[in-house]
Amino acid sequence: MKLDPLNFKYCYGNHRWSAAKQWTFYLAEGVDILTVEWGRHQAESRSPKLAMNANKREVFEIRVAKILTIDLRDANVLKTLGGKGAPNCFLDKGKARKEADFIRLHSDAQAIFVPVIGFLDHIDKWNLVIFLEKLGSDPTKFFKAKEPRFFTSTGNQGLH
Numbered sequence: 001m002k003l004d005p006l007n008f009k010y011c012y013g014n015h016r017w018s019a020a021k022q023w024t025f026y027l028a029e030g031v032d033i034l035t036v037e038w039g040r041h042q043a044e045s046r047s048p049k050l051a052m053n054a055n056k057r058e059v060f061e062i063r064v065a066k067i068l069t070i071d072l073r074d075a076n077v078l079k080t081l082g083g084k085g086a087p088n089c090f091l092d093k094g095k096a097r098k099e100a101d102f103i104r105l106h107s108d109a110q111a112i113f114v115p116v117i118g119f120l121d122h123i124d125k126w127n128l129v130i131f132l133e134k135l136g137s138d139p140t141k142f143f144k145a146k147e148p149r150f151f152t153s154t155g156n157q158g159l160h
Contacts, residue, residue: 003058024132
């Protein structure tokens with residue numbers, strides 16, 4: 001079965017930057033970010049036995065059309081929003097979601113650049129959190145996926 005990375009059917013869930021009923025697509029800046037995030041999610045969210053079974057992953061490069069974004073890695077942006085303590089404040093999932101929800105509901109932004117939790121000491125690295133409902137009835141037109149590459153994970157240590 002061929003995986004379609006632009007099938008947004010499963011882009012719901014209770015995550016740091018989105019609540020369970022919010023249609024959200026997460027993209028990592030690169031494979032290094034993906035590796036760290038994958039390992040972190042496995043360690044936080046999965047039993048060790050289940051994590052050991054997740055040993056092969058397809059990784060897609062996805063191009064994104066121009067969309068309106070806000071960069072939460074920028075301390076001035078966060079200050080304008082009334083937040084402080086970035087990027088460490090985002091370790092608190094409630095605070096992270098509160099900032100994302102405010103932007104999602106009260107701005108024209110269609111996505112936010114956020115710091116990578118596994119690389120808080122490298123604020124230049126990013127994840128892009130895309131609010132799919134703000135892209136209209138067919139959000140797939142904003143994305144183009146290249147053929148996948150394969151990576152192997154070793155338990156909850158990430159992808160190699």
